[in-house]
Amino acid sequence: VMAQYADTLQNIIARYDKSKIRGWIIDLSKNSGGNSFPMLAGIRPVIGDGIAGYSVSPDSSWKTRIYRDGWTGWDSTLVFQKKQPVHLSRPGLAVAVIYGKLTGSSGEVTAINFIGLPFARSFGENTAGANTRIDNFKLSDGAWLNLAAGYNADRNKNIYTGSLVPDKATDSYEQAMDEAGKWILGREEGE
Numbered sequence: 001v002m003a004q005y006a007d008t009l010q011n012i013i014a015r016y017d018k019s020k021i022r023g024w025i026i027d028l029s030k031n032s033g034g035n036s037f038p039m040l041a042g043i044r045p046v047i048g049d050g051i052a053g054y055s056v057s058p059d060s061s062w063k064t065r066i067y068r069d070g071w072t073g074w075d076s077t078l079v080f081q082k083k084q085p086v087h088l089s090r091p092g093l094a095v096a097v098i099y100g101k102l103t104g105s106s107g108e109v110t111a112i113n114f115i116g117l118p119f120a121r122s123f124g125e126n127t128a129g130a131n132t133r134i135d136n137f138k139l140s141d142g143a144w145l146n147l148a149a150g151y152n153a154d155r156n157k158n159i160y161t162g163s164l165v166p167d168k169a170t171d172s173y174e175q176a177m178d179e180a181g182k183w184i185l186g187r188e189e190g191e
Contacts, residue, residue, distance in 0.1 A: 002038040002080055009042025010086040017045070017086075023094035023184035026114070029124055029173055033105030037080040040065065040113060041072045045086045046095055047120075052113040054153040055133040062157075063133075063150070065113075094187045095120040096180030099166045100173065104128030108152070111164055115154035121183055122166040124176035129163035 016024075024046050031039075040052055044067045055063045055074075063074045073079040097114045099122055108131050114120040132148035139145055153159045168183070170176040 002035060002041075003082070005038040006041035006080070006082050009039075010045060010082070013043075013045045013088070014086045017088050017090070021093065023096065023187070025096045025098065025177065025180050025184070027098045027177075028103045028107050028111050029098045029100030029176070030102045031104075031107030031110065032102050032128070033107055033130070036065075036106035036109040037072045039106060039110045040067055041070075041080055041082045041085075043110065043113065044072075044082070045088050045091075047113055047117060048091060051155050053109070053115075053155055054157055055150045056153055056159055057133075057150040062153075065109075092119050094184045096184055097122045097166075098173070098176050098180060099124035099127050099164060100176075101125050101128060103164070104130040105132070105134075108160070108164055112152050112154050112160060115158070115164075116156045119187075121168065121180075122164070123168045123180045123183070124166050124170055124173070126163040126165050126169075131160040131162065131164070 049068050051064055052067055053065045070082040070085040071078060095114060097111055108127050131152050133150035133152060134146050135149035137145045151159050151161050168179050170179055
């Protein structure tokens with residue numbers, strides 16, 4: 001399922017990359033979570049390889065969230081691998097990320113992956129504020145315990161413990177999309 005999700009996102013991105021698009025709008029306004037690694041693998045063509053962000057634990061230890069040519073994981077621990085990753089013909093186009101009240105958990109992690117990129121900006125409403133890293137622990141009876149075990153940080157090591165605040169706050173989804181489109185067009189024209 002993770003591979004299918006990442007493949008679907010990368011295939012959509014590859015299809016649009018063949019046309020003369022002027023930028024990307026990544027709509028996370030209703031992304032309430034799931035598993036962040038297939039999401040990271042899916043959007044990788046847009047954000048590129050390297051450090052996508054971090055997570056910090058209560059003991060102040062850091063984990064690095066990385067993506068490198070199909071390989072996604074923490075530091076040197078493989079979580080997910082995408083075979084034959086898509087590479088954009090024009091990397092670095094403007095990226096507008098749409099936030100909403102429902103953007104939470106892994107949706108927020110996905111949003112954080114864009115923070116600090118020179119070609120990305122966010123629009124919309126403050127997110128849900130579920131910015132925790134979930135660790136999975138297998139119990140002796142075979143059950144699993146999913147426990148919030150850390151906070152997420154962007155590529156510049158800014159830690160987020162609550163809602164993400166967009167660069168450009170808007171009153172509605174429609175206004176966020178409109179502002180995002182204007183920003184992409186204005187950026188390309190040098191505004």
